[in-house]
Amino acid sequence: MGFRTRQLGFYYVMKKCHMCLGTDLEKFLDLGMHPHSDSFLTAGETEQPEVFYPLSVYLCRGCGLVQIGYVVDGSTLYQKNYIYQTSITKTARDHYFGLAEDVCRRFGLKPGSFVVDIGSNVGVLLMGFRERGMAVLGVDPAPNIARIAVEENGIETIPDFFAAPLAGRIVAERGRASVIAATNIFAHITDLHDSMRAVDALLSQDGVFVIEAPYLVDLLNNLEYDTIYHQHLRYLSIRPMAAFFGRFGFEVFDVVKVGIHGGSIRVFAGRKGQHAIMSSVQEFAALEDAEQVYSIVRLRRFAGKVKEHRRLMRSLLDGLKQQGRRIVGVSAPAKGNTLLNYCGIDISVLDYITEKSKLKQGLYTPGTHIPVVADEKLIEDSPEYALILAWNFADEIMANLEGFRRKGGRFIIPIPEPRIV
Numbered sequence: 001m002g003f004r005t006r007q008l009g010f011y012y013v014m015k016k017c018h019m020c021l022g023t024d025l026e027k028f029l030d031l032g033m034h035p036h037s038d039s040f041l042t043a044g045e046t047e048q049p050e051v052f053y054p055l056s057v058y059l060c061r062g063c064g065l066v067q068i069g070y071v072v073d074g075s076t077l078y079q080k081n082y083i084y085q086t087s088i089t090k091t092a093r094d095h096y097f098g099l100a101e102d103v104c105r106r107f108g109l110k111p112g113s114f115v116v117d118i119g120s121n122v123g124v125l126l127m128g129f130r131e132r133g134m135a136v137l138g139v140d141p142a143p144n145i146a147r148i149a150v151e152e153n154g155i156e157t158i159p160d161f162f163a164a165p166l167a168g169r170i171v172a173e174r175g176r177a178s179v180i181a182a183t184n185i186f187a188h189i190t191d192l193h194d195s196m197r198a199v200d201a202l203l204s205q206d207g208v209f210v211i212e213a214p215y216l217v218d219l220l221n222n223l224e225y226d227t228i229y230h231q232h233l234r235y236l237s238i239r240p241m242a243a244f245f246g247r248f249g250f251e252v253f254d255v256v257k258v259g260i261h262g263g264s265i266r267v268f269a270g271r272k273g274q275h276a277i278m279s280s281v282q283e284f285a286a287l288e289d290a291e292q293v294y295s296i297v298r299l300r301r302f303a304g305k306v307k308e309h310r311r312l313m314r315s316l317l318d319g320l321k322q323q324g325r326r327i328v329g330v331s332a333p334a335k336g337n338t339l340l341n342y343c344g345i346d347i348s349v350l351d352y353i354t355e356k357s358k359l360k361q362g363l364y365t366p367g368t369h370i371p372v373v374a375d376e377k378l379i380e381d382s383p384e385y386a387l388i389l390a391w392n393f394a395d396e397i398m399a400n401l402e403g404f405r406r407k408g409g410r411f412i413i414p415i416p417e418p419r420i421v
């Protein structure tokens with residue numbers, strides 16, 4: 001049950017499983033209090049009070065879904081200054097164009113087929129589909145991001161949350177979709193049941209719903225706890241998803257592993273009986289059982305390793321500071337703020353963070369108030385160490401900033417264990 005205030009928006013303690021609606025939830029990880037990880041601050045805002053929300057993670061003993069315990073409403077998370085742009089790295093662009101190619105080839109899509117992307121951001125995935133001759137439409141709740149998609153990338157984008165009434169309007173105007181994509185948004189949607197009703201309304205009879213999301217098995221095995229933040233309401237695995245889709249007359253018919261975001265799964269779902277079920281579905285479910293991802297004991301062991309990671313991280317950085325070394329951060333993704341806030345890394349440790357995205361330059365990290373500056377400063381200023389917060393793009397970042405290493409600088413990669421490279 002929630003409370004609404006003018007300052008905070010809508011927020012509530014999650015008492016039910018997002019998927020099976022069961023109430024047998026058990027907490028296994030508590031990361032403390034965190035500000036919304038994309039709410040980078042202006043200089044003036046750093047002088048003002050800042051809102052922090054609990055960040056903890058639960059297992060649903062009913063269906064096995066792993067989800068956060070406290071939900072901050074989407075209108076708070078996405079309406080103001082939402083500044084994550086998917087087009088920003090070459091790795092991401094190549095990835096989304098590859099996804100478009102995979103879907104077109106796999107299902108033999110004819111040019112002109114209608115493709116809708118939910119949480120389409122600046123339209124990168126849809127640019128991949130457009131290149132292959134598809135008719136495309138984006139839906140994204142952040143108005144400033146939707147505007148970039150339309151004005152800079154020419155991708156028609158509806159600036160709204162994806163819900164059943166909107167799906168009905170799209171069907172009336174454009175017909176049903178052959179493909180609905182939800183890449184890295186399935187974990188973000190607040191009301192999953194309403195969104196599935198909307199998918200049901202919009203998808204053609206033999207259409208494909210393709211989801212891509214960070215995979216729980218990788219999150220646990222690689223200690224990627226920094227991918228836990230308030231926009232990520234749940235951490236996905238096949239067993240709970242398969243049961244959830246079943247409630248809507250859908251089924252998962254194929255699953256593939258993809259490398260982006262430190263290990264994700266691409267899940268293909270459709271209406272029951274419309275697509276041949278691949279052996280991959282059972283193989284992923286069996287892997288999850290073997291990895292014991294539905295065991296509270298296993299999950300508590302993960303939580304213990306997260307605490308140990310904080311100790312190692314602090315000890316490495318504090319050691320360097322005691323030797324008088326200068327350390328800065330490189331790249332300022334949302335996940336970086338979970339790491340910074342949880343490990344207590346602030347301006348006393350990092351002088352500043354450099355970032356390619358102009359939308360973040362000149363702002364300050366939420367909670368820790370570290371100034372964000374342009375990438376060029378790293379080479380000019382030449383500090384001794386640079387902590388890479390977007391570690392999933394470490395290779396590309398290190399290649400782009402080769403000048404820093406040539407001047408004697410060293411990079412620190414924080415996950416799965418902090419190391420100097």
Ligand SMILES: [Zn+2]
Nearest residue numbers: 017020060063
């Ligand atoms: Zn459940």
